[in-house]
Amino acid sequence: MKEPRLYVDFNELIDHSLVLLSQSDYKADSMGNSIYLYEGKIVSIYMDDTDEEGNPDNLLAEGIVIPNPFPNHIAKWCCQINEKGIYHESEER
Numbered sequence: 181m182k183e184p185r186l187y188v189d190f191n192e193l194i195d196h197s198l199v200l201l202s203q204s205d206y207k208a209d210s211m212g213n214s215i216y217l218y219e220g221k222i223v224s225i226y227m228d229d230t231d232e233e234g235n236p237d238n239l240l241a242e243g244i245v246i247p248n249p250f251p252n253h254i255a256k257w258c259c260q261i262n263e264k265g266i267y268h269e270s271e272e273r
Contacts, residue, residue, distance in 0.1 A: 181226060181240075181269065182272075185225055185240070186201065186207050186209050187225070188226070189227060190239055198260055199258060201255060205218070218245060220246075221244065223243060225259055226239060226240050226241075226269075229268065236269075237268045237270045238268070
């Protein structure tokens with residue numbers, strides 16, 4: 181990855197463009213930095229994935245931090261994924 185990103189599990193999408201992000205106000209990025217989360221913060225997110233041949237090809241997305249609109253989920257924060265959606269890292273190259 182070209183830039184640090186926050187890890188998410190895209191299997192935890194709670195809507196077509198909304199993914200659980202964090203249970204607290206801080207989350208470590210892919211470089212180990214502690215990132216403070218707040219409503220409206222623009223974030224880059226990722227999830228480990230592989231291509232058809234088993235080579236690393238992370239899933240990526242960008243979006244904004246919003247409070248979790250669903251009280252029955254444990255996360256405090258979600259990421260509202262932008263219009264670009266979720267894509268593979270190989271699509272950036």
